[in-house]
Amino acid sequence: xxxxxxxxxxxxxxxxxxNSEPERIPVMQQILDNPFLLLFLGITxxxxxxxxxxxxxxVHIPIAK
Amino acid sequence: MATNEQYRICPATGLxxxxxxxxxIKANAVVxxxxxxVGGLFGFMVAxxxxxxxxxxxxKWFYLVLTAHGLDVLVVWIIFFEMAVLYFASAVLLNCRLAxxxxxxxxxxxxxxxxxxxxxxxxxxxxxxxxxxYVPMRAAPHFYLGIILFAVGALIGCFIFxxxxxxxxQERTYKGSIPLVTFGAxxxxxxxxxxxxxxxxxxxxxxxxSLGYISHIDPLVYRTIWWxxxxxxxxxxxxxxxxxxxxxxxxxxxxxxxSEKVSRFAFLLYILFLQLASAHHxxxxxxxxSEWKIFNTSYAMYLAVLGSMIHGxxxxxxxxxxxxxxxxxxxxxxxxxxxPWGNPAFSGMFLSLILFGFLGGISGVVMGVEQINLIxxxxxxxxxxxxxxxxxxxTLAFMAVTYLxxxxxxxxxxxxxxxxRVQPYLFGLGAxxxxxxxxxxxxxxxxRRHWDISMADAQLPYDFPGAANLMMGxxxxxxxxxxxxxxxxxxxxxxxxxxxKRIAVGTTEAASGSGQPAASAVGRYGSAEAPAVPGxxxxxxxxxxxxxxxxxxxxxxxxxxxxxx
Amino acid sequence: xxxxxxxxxxxxxxxxxxxELIWITTAFLWGLVMFFxxxxxxxxxxxxxxxxxxxxxxxxxAAKTEAMIAKYKVREEGGYPVVHPLPGEDVYLIGxxxxxxxxxxxxxxxxxxxxxxxxxYMHGFSLQPVNINLQILPGYDMVLxxxxxxxxxxxxxxxxxxGIGHHTMLGRLYVVDHP
Ligand code: HEM
Ligand SMILES: [Cu+2]
Numbered sequence: 001x002x003x004x005x006x007x008x009x010x011x012x013x014x015x016x017x018x019n020s021e022p023e024r025i026p027v028m029q030q031i032l033d034n035p036f037l038l039l040f041l042g043i044t045x046x047x048x049x050x051x052x053x054x055x056x057x058x059v060h061i062p063i064a065k
Numbered sequence: 066m067a068t069n070e071q072y073r074i075c076p077a078t079g080l081x082x083x084x085x086x087x088x089x090i091k092a093n094a095v096v097x098x099x100x101x102x103v104g105g106l107f108g109f110m111v112a113x114x115x116x117x118x119x120x121x122x123x124x125k126w127f128y129l130v131l132t133a134h135g136l137d138v139l140v141v142w143i144i145f146f147e148m149a150v151l152y153f154a155s156a157v158l159l160n161c162r163l164a165x166x167x168x169x170x171x172x173x174x175x176x177x178x179x180x181x182x183x184x185x186x187x188x189x190x191x192x193x194x195x196x197x198x199y200v201p202m203r204a205a206p207h208f209y210l211g212i213i214l215f216a217v218g219a220l221i222g223c224f225i226f227x228x229x230x231x232x233x234x235q236e237r238t239y240k241g242s243i244p245l246v247t248f249g250a251x252x253x254x255x256x257x258x259x260x261x262x263x264x265x266x267x268x269x270x271x272x273x274x275s276l277g278y279i280s281h282i283d284p285l286v287y288r289t290i291w292w293x294x295x296x297x298x299x300x301x302x303x304x305x306x307x308x309x310x311x312x313x314x315x316x317x318x319x320x321x322x323x324s325e326k327v328s329r330f331a332f333l334l335y336i337l338f339l340q341l342a343s344a345h346h347x348x349x350x351x352x353x354x355s356e357w358k359i360f361n362t363s364y365a366m367y368l369a370v371l372g373s374m375i376h377g378x379x380x381x382x383x384x385x386x387x388x389x390x391x392x393x394x395x396x397x398x399x400x401x402x403x404x405p406w407g408n409p410a411f412s413g414m415f416l417s418l419i420l421f422g423f424l425g426g427i428s429g430v431v432m433g434v435e436q437i438n439l440i441x442x443x444x445x446x447x448x449x450x451x452x453x454x455x456x457x458x459x460t461l462a463f464m465a466v467t468y469l470x471x472x473x474x475x476x477x478x479x480x481x482x483x484x485x486r487v488q489p490y491l492f493g494l495g496a497x498x499x500x501x502x503x504x505x506x507x508x509x510x511x512x513r514r515h516w517d518i519s520m521a522d523a524q525l526p527y528d529f530p531g532a533a534n535l536m537m538g539x540x541x542x543x544x545x546x547x548x549x550x551x552x553x554x555x556x557x558x559x560x561x562x563x564x565x566k567r568i569a570v571g572t573t574e575a576a577s578g579s580g581q582p583a584a585s586a587v588g589r590y591g592s593a594e595a596p597a598v599p600g601x602x603x604x605x606x607x608x609x610x611x612x613x614x615x616x617x618x619x620x621x622x623x624x625x626x627x628x629x630x
Numbered sequence: 631x632x633x634x635x636x637x638x639x640x641x642x643x644x645x646x647x648x649x650e651l652i653w654i655t656t657a658f659l660w661g662l663v664m665f666f667x668x669x670x671x672x673x674x675x676x677x678x679x680x681x682x683x684x685x686x687x688x689x690x691x692a693a694k695t696e697a698m699i700a701k702y703k704v705r706e707e708g709g710y711p712v713v714h715p716l717p718g719e720d721v722y723l724i725g726x727x728x729x730x731x732x733x734x735x736x737x738x739x740x741x742x743x744x745x746x747x748x749x750x751y752m753h754g755f756s757l758q759p760v761n762i763n764l765q766i767l768p769g770y771d772m773v774l775x776x777x778x779x780x781x782x783x784x785x786x787x788x789x790x791x792x793g794i795g796h797h798t799m800l801g802r803l804y805v806v807d808h809p
Contacts, residue, residue, distance in 0.1 A: 045338070049341055124797065240639070245636075312632065312633055314632065324646050326646065349765050351766075354681055368661065375657065439679070440762070525708065527802075597647075626677055627776055629677055
C-alpha cells in the first residue's frame with residue numbers, strides 16, 4: 001500500500017490527481033459514495049413502509065361476528 | 066498474504082484481474098448457465114403443455130415441471146449469474162483483489178447445494194407447490210431448506226462484494242468515486258440484502274412449520290413477507306441488468322454516462338423505493354388498506370419508475386453520444402444504424418433494453434395500478450409481463466454480457482460466431498412473443514398455472530373465447546423460437562469454454578470482436594460538453610406516447626367491469 | 631466511461647444536460663399523474679375494492695354459507711345448490727378443493743354484499759368473461775359490494791394453483807333480470 005504524501009501542498013502534480021480534496025465534496029455526492037449509508041436506507045425504507053406498515057394492517061383486521 | 070495474490074493484466078482494458086476473483090466469476094457463471102439450460106427446457110415443456118394442440122405433459126407433471134421451471138430460471142440461473150456480476154463489478158472494475166475468496170467459495174457451495182436439494186425435492190414429486198410455496202400448501206422440508214441454504218450463500222456473496230469495496234478503498238486501487246457500473250451493482254447488492262433478509266424471515270418459520278414445530282402460519286402475513294422477498298429479487302435483476310447495459314455500452318462504444326449525477330441519482334431512487342413495489346402482488350388481497358396499496362405499489366409516487374425512465378434515456382443516450390463523437394452524426398439515427406448489429410453483445414443488450422422498456426416496463430406499471438390489477442391478477446398477463454422483464458430483459462442482457470466475458474475472463478474465442486450473431490434475435494423474438502401472447506391470453510381472462518383451459522374435467526365447464534387458444538398456440542410457437550435461441554446460446558457458450566481457441570495471455574482482443582475502435586479511443590468530455598442526443602429523445606418520445614396510450618386504454622377496460630366497492 | 635471512476639471528481643457539481651432535464655421533468659410529472667389517477671378513481675371511479683375483510687375460520691364461514699343456502703335455495707344443478715338471495719343481502723361463496731360453492735343467482739343492477747373465503751388452500755376468484763380477479767385466502771372473509779350490470783351465465787375459474795385438481799375447479803354464477 002502506498003500512501004502518497006500530498007497534504008503538504010508542494011506536490012508537483014495538480015491536486016486533483018490524487019485523493020486529496022481540492023474542494024469540499026457536495027453532500028449528495030458524499031451520500032452516494034457511502035455504501036453503508038445506502039445499505040441502511042435501502043433496508044429501512046422498505047422495512048418500514050412495506051413490511052411493518054403492512055403487517056400492522058393485517059393485525060388490525062377485525063374478527064368476523 | 067492475500068495482497069500478493071496472483072493477477073494478470075487484461076490487455077483490452079488494462080485492468081488487473083486477480084486469479085481468485087476470476088475463478089469465482091467463472092464458476093458462478095458456468096453453474097448459472099447449466100441451470101438456465103435445465104430450467105429453459107422445463108419452460109419449453111410448460112409452454113408445449115399449454116399449447117392445446119400439443120398438451121405435452123400430464124397434469125401432475127405439468128405442475129411439477131412448472132415449479133421446477135420457476136425455481137431454476139428465476140432463482141438459480143439469475144442469482145448465480147448475479148454473483149458473477151457482483152464479483153466482476155467489484156474486483157475487476159476496481160482493480161482489486163476479492164475480499165475473502167475462501168468464504169466466497171463457501172457461499173458458492175451453499176448455493177449449489179441448496180439449488181440441488183430443492184431440485185431434488187421438486188423432482189421427488191411431493192413439492193409441486195410452485196416457487197411461491199404459499200402456505201398452507203405444504204412442500205417437503207428439504208424444499209424450503211434448499212432455498213434457505215441458497216439464500217445464505219447468496220448473502221455471503223453480497224457481503225463479499227461490500228468487503229471488496231472496502232478493500233479497494235483502503236488500498237486505493239481507484240481514485241474518487243466507484244465506477245457507475247459498480248454503483249449499479251452496489252444497488253443490486255443492497256436490494257439483494259433486503260430480499261434475502263425478508264426471505265429468511267418468512268422461509269425459516271415455514272421450514273419449521275413443514276417439520277411440525279410451528280402449528281400455523283398466517284397466509285396473508287406469508288404473502289406479504291414472501292413477496293418482499295419474491296418481488297425484490299426481481300428488482301435485483303433490474304439493477305443488475307441495467308448495470309450491464311451501461312457496461313456493454315462502455316466496452317463496445319467507450320460510452321460514458323451523459324451525466325454521472327443523473328445516472329447515479331436514478332440508481333439511488335432504486336435503492337430507496339424500488340422494493341416497495343412488492344405490493345404489486347397484494348393489490349386484490351383482503352383487508353389491506355388502499356393507502357398502503359397505493360403508496361407501495363406506486364413506489365412512493367412512482368419515484369422508482371422515474372429512475373427506470375431516466376436509465377431508458379441515459380443508456381441509449383450514452384451510446385448515441387459516443388457514436389456521434391466518432392462522427393456518426395447524420396440525421397437522427399445514423400449512430401444507431403451504424404452500430405455493430407452483428408455483435409451479439411451489442412444486439413442482445415439493445416434488444417434487452419427495447420423489450421424490457423416497451424413490453425416489460427409499461428405492462429408492469431399498468432398492472433401495478435391498484436384498480437387495474439383487478440382485471441389482470443393471476444391471469445396469464447402476469448407471466449406475460451415478467452417474461453418481458455426477466456427473460457427478454459434480464460436473461461437477454463446476461464446472455465449479451467456473456468459474449469464479452471468469454472474472451473475477457475475465460476480467455477477463449479467464441480466458436481460458431483455465425484450462430485452467435487443470430488442468437489439474440491432469435492431469443493429476443495421468442496421471448497418477446499411469449500410475453501405478448503401470454504399477455505394477450507391474460508386480457509381474455511386465461512388463468513396462469515393452469516393445466517387445461519378447455520376445462521374438460523370440470524363439473525361446471527366454462528368456455529374461453531376461441532382467441533384464447535389462438536394465443537396459447539402463438540405462445541407455443543414463440544416458445545419454440547425462444548428455446549432454439551436458448552439452445553444456441555448454450556451450445557456457443559459451452560462449446561467456446563471447452564473448444565474455443567485459447568487467447569494467449571497478453572494478446573487478448575478488445576472483447577467486442579466487432580472491429581469497433583477500442584474503448585479508450587473516446588476522449589474525455591464532461592457533461593457540459595456532452596453532445597445532444599436527439600435520436601434518443603425521439604425514441605423516448607415514442608416510448609412515452611405508447612406508455613400513455615396503453616395506460617389509459619386499460620383504465621377504459623377496467624371501467625367496463627361490474628361496479629364494485 | 632461507465633466502467634471507470636468518474637473523470638470529474640466532483641461530479642455532483644456538473645450541470646445536467648438539457649435533454650436529461652426535460653425528460654426527468656416529464657417523467658416525474660407523469661408519475662404524479664399516475665399516482666393521483668388511483669386516488670381520483672377512488673373518488674370518481676366505480677371499480678374499487680373497499681378492502682373490507684374479517685378474520686374468520688373455515689367452520690364459521692361454512693356455517694353462514696349453509697344458512698344462506700337453506701334460506702334461498704331455488705333449485706339444483708349437477709349436485710350444486712342454486713341460490714337466489716334477496717337484493718341487498720349478504721351473499722356467501724366458498725372456495726375449496728376443487729369447487730366454488732354454491733351457484734349464485736343474482737339480479738341485474740341490484741347490489742349485494744359478496745363474501746368470499748377459502749376452506750383450505752389459497753384460491754383465485756376469476757369471474758369470466760367479466761374478468762374480475764381476486765386472491766382468496768383461508769381464514770379471511772373478503773367482502774365486496776357488487777352490482778352486476780349485465781345478465782348472463784358466468785364462470786368462476788380458479789386462478790391460484792391449489793393442487794392437482796386446480797384445473798377442474800370451476801363455479802357458475804347467473805345474473806338474471808329482476809323477476
Ligand atoms: C425457453 C424459454 C422460456 C419459455 C418457453 C417459458 C415459458 C413459460 C411458460 C409457458 C410459463 C407458464 C405460465 C403459466 O402456466 O402460468 C412460464 C412460467 C414462468 N417462467 Fe418461463 N419460460 C422461459 C424462460 C424463462 C426464464 C429465462 C425465466 C426467468 C428468468 C422464466 C421465469 C418464469 C417464471 C418465474 C414462471 C412462473 C412460474 C410459476 O407460475 O410458478 N421463464 N414460463
Ligand atoms: Cu383453487
